[in-house]
Amino acid sequence: MSSVEQTISTRRDAGSGALIAYLPIGFPTLDESVEAAIAVVENGVDILELGLPYSDPVMDGAAIQKATQTALQNGFRLRDAFTAVERVRAAVDAPVLVMTYWNPVMQYGVDRFAADLKNAGGAGLITPDLIPDEASEWMSASEAHDLDRVFLAAPSSSDVRMRQAVEASRGFVYAVSTMGITGARSDVDAAARGVVSRLRDAGCTSTCVGLGISTAEQVRDVLSYADGAIVGSRLVAALSEGGVPEVARVAADLASGTR
Amino acid sequence: MTLRDVVGPYFGTFGGRFVPESLIAALDELDAAYQAARVDPAFAAELAELHRTYTGRPSIITEAPRFAEHAGGARILLKREDLNHTGSHKINNVLGQALLAKRLGKTRLIAETGAGQHGVASATAAALFGMECVVYMGAVDTERQALNVARMKLLGAEVVAVQTGSRTLKDAINDAMRDWVANVENTHYLLGTVAGPHPFPTMVRDFHSVIGTESREQVLALTGRLPDAVAACVGGGSNAMGIFHAFLDDESVRLVGLEAAGDGVDTPHHAATISRGRPGVLHGARSLMLQDEDGQTMESHSISAGLDYPGVGPEHAWLSDIGRAEYRGVTDAEAMSALRLLSRTEGIIPAIETAHALHGALELGKELGPEGIILVSLSGRGDKDMETAARYFRLLDGEGDAPAGSAS
Numbered sequence: 282m283s284s285v286e287q288t289i290s291t292r293r294d295a296g297s298g299a300l301i302a303y304l305p306i307g308f309p310t311l312d313e314s315v316e317a318a319i320a321v322v323e324n325g326v327d328i329l330e331l332g333l334p335y336s337d338p339v340m341d342g343a344a345i346q347k348a349t350q351t352a353l354q355n356g357f358r359l360r361d362a363f364t365a366v367e368r369v370r371a372a373v374d375a376p377v378l379v380m381t382y383w384n385p386v387m388q389y390g391v392d393r394f395a396a397d398l399k400n401a402g403g404a405g406l407i408t409p410d411l412i413p414d415e416a417s418e419w420m421s422a423s424e425a426h427d428l429d430r431v432f433l434a435a436p437s438s439s440d441v442r443m444r445q446a447v448e449a450s451r452g453f454v455y456a457v458s459t460m461g462i463t464g465a466r467s468d469v470d471a472a473a474r475g476v477v478s479r480l481r482d483a484g485c486t487s488t489c490v491g492l493g494i495s496t497a498e499q500v501r502d503v504l505s506y507a508d509g510a511i512v513g514s515r516l517v518a519a520l521s522e523g524g525v526p527e528v529a530r531v532a533a534d535l536a537s538g539t540r
Numbered sequence: 541m542t543l544r545d546v547v548g549p550y551f552g553t554f555g556g557r558f559v560p561e562s563l564i565a566a567l568d569e570l571d572a573a574y575q576a577a578r579v580d581p582a583f584a585a586e587l588a589e590l591h592r593t594y595t596g597r598p599s600i601i602t603e604a605p606r607f608a609e610h611a612g613g614a615r616i617l618l619k620r621e622d623l624n625h626t627g628s629h630k631i632n633n634v635l636g637q638a639l640l641a642k643r644l645g646k647t648r649l650i651a652e653t654g655a656g657q658h659g660v661a662s663a664t665a666a667a668l669f670g671m672e673c674v675v676y677m678g679a680v681d682t683e684r685q686a687l688n689v690a691r692m693k694l695l696g697a698e699v700v701a702v703q704t705g706s707r708t709l710k711d712a713i714n715d716a717m718r719d720w721v722a723n724v725e726n727t728h729y730l731l732g733t734v735a736g737p738h739p740f741p742t743m744v745r746d747f748h749s750v751i752g753t754e755s756r757e758q759v760l761a762l763t764g765r766l767p768d769a770v771a772a773c774v775g776g777g778s779n780a781m782g783i784f785h786a787f788l789d790d791e792s793v794r795l796v797g798l799e800a801a802g803d804g805v806d807t808p809h810h811a812a813t814i815s816r817g818r819p820g821v822l823h824g825a826r827s828l829m830l831q832d833e834d835g836q837t838m839e840s841h842s843i844s845a846g847l848d849y850p851g852v853g854p855e856h857a858w859l860s861d862i863g864r865a866e867y868r869g870v871t872d873a874e875a876m877s878a879l880r881l882l883s884r885t886e887g888i889i890p891a892i893e894t895a896h897a898l899h900g901a902l903e904l905g906k907e908l909g910p911e912g913i914i915l916v917s918l919s920g921r922g923d924k925d926m927e928t929a930a931r932y933f934r935l936l937d938g939e940g941d942a943p944a945g946s947a948s
Contacts, residue, residue: 388835
């Protein structure tokens with residue numbers, strides 16, 4: 282069982298589920314992004330999803346786009362991702378997944394990326410624009426380096442594709458809560474329940490819901506049927522507005538939804 | 541299998557579907573509808589009738605003897621897509637996709653546009669079919685193409701000025717995809733070139749293949765043989781794939797794509813994706829693209845907004861890879877000179893995009909000599925480029941170039 286699955290299962294056995302925090306690497310600076318990641322774990326986050334800034338992030342809404350663009354303007358380089366993962370892992374014990382669009386991995390070299398991520402202490406990848414159908418190279422590299430691979434399942438996914446996502450994923454399946462992109466929403470779609478229940482029917486034992494979750498109440502609600510809740514834009518907004526202290530405060534508040 | 545029979549999703553190692561899972565159902569639905577339409581005589585008949593009565597097809601070919609004097613005496617034949625309704629080849633694809641969208645029960649069309657030609661064509665189709673239309677256009681482009689923005693609005697479309705990223709065409713595509721992910725139930729994304737995830741590269745090519753099918757017959761009828769070379773400009777590559785496709789299995793015919801070399805392919809300011817790009821994933825497909833070492837997309841440069849794109853359709857990447865087509869760079873200066881030459885020798889003002897192909901034809905003519913026959917895709921007319929051309933040639937401030945004779 283991978284460290285991510287282990288963490289999720291421990292939290293589930295304790296009667297709740299995991300809180301997963303997305304933060305972009307290099308925003309507002311590389312140092313502060315590392316401090317923010319450490320701070321949210323110290324305030325109740327179970328698993329980190331560190332985002333790799335990319336020039337064309339089609340799955341991301343305005344808040345995250347703006348942050349990753351800032352990181353790129355500040356000179357973010359791919360190698361910084363491994364440094365960041367290493368520094369976070371040295372400070373806290375939470376598993377660290379990297380969220381990345383596919384082209385940077387392809388350019389770095391899929392196997393080389395996997396090796397360097399493993400060496401840095403990373404747990405695996407979440408790949409928003411890589412579907413299992415196109416992922417053969419990543420499947421072999423992740424097997425070879427013992428890394429998790431998180432694929433997405435959407436409300437529009439067919440039963441066949443749900444099953445495919447369950448079979449191809451390791452760690453968890455990312456249940457997309459709504460037809461849309463990242464960003465806080467006042468109510469997480471009822472669609473999320475449907476996706477999770479269909480994933481369960483396909484044999485899924487580990488699924489976390491993301492997109493649109495921004496309050497402790499939503500976290501609690503999601504954890505009543507899923508194994509984890511993923512929060513991104515809300516934390517990025519907090520980091521933009523009030524720096525590390527504010528993102529720590531918001532993380533602690535969100536974590537109250539896991540109790 | 542012949543080259544013409546390759547229908548994706550892969551062209552060699554290029555193509556595929558690198559998109560969020562949320563879009564897969566829509567792509568599957570579109571692919572199924574397209575496969576059904578492809579073999580449905582009623583669909584073909586409806587599209588052909590629209591082209592006859594609305595687009596103005598078949599488009600003619602025009603021989604350009606005075607222009608050809610500058611091309612080593614080779615015969616140059618122009619396939620006149622500039623005479624189509626809305627002024628370019630773009631309408632071929634737009635009407636095909638709008639018909640498909642109607643079959644799928646979609647009520648809303650979204651599109652990206654750089655210079656505005658595809659946006660205008662999409663807004664036109666939406667008006668014709670009574671559909672809602674939203675066009676995403678980089679804020680940089682809405683500023684420099686204000687007239688086309690007005691045109692789209694007059695046709696009833698909403699134009700969204702995209703403020704993200706580099707605020708140009710590539711970001712307009714990103715925003716259109718974000719819109720599509722959220723509104724896929726009632727919305728069709730009318731992608732304007734042979735790029736993007738499958739089935740777009742195949743489908744858009746097929747809708748434009750009428751350019752090559754018509755002109756292959758027209759050249760045969762006029763000259764009694766196939767041309768020695770076919771030249772077309774390549775940004776995303778839709779008019780080029782459209783005219784190349786009919787000739788893919790005619791081994792004697794050279795297929796030459798002309799890319800925008802901007803200030804020169806050895807400068808940082810160009811859009812020569814095939815000449816200078818590396819394999820990568822952009823906008824849903826694996827193809828060639830301009831990118832830095834980390835795989836971040838680089839900004840392209842061309843005087844022609846329609847070629848100012850850091851990616852290219854996967855079928856072109858493949859045709860280059862297997863050596864079936866060749867791709868060359870044409871600088872801004874070379875294209876503008878060819879634009880002026882065609883205007884003055886033949887009375888046809890081409891789009892700046894098209895002028896890249898015309899420069900290519902001049903060079904090819906010199907290589908082929910007087911026995912050569914070159915078919916050129918005259919993909920669009922230059923009306924939209926008057927402001928750029930007037931500035932470039934300083935025609936409005938009273939110190940422009942000489943009014944007559946200077947073309948020879």
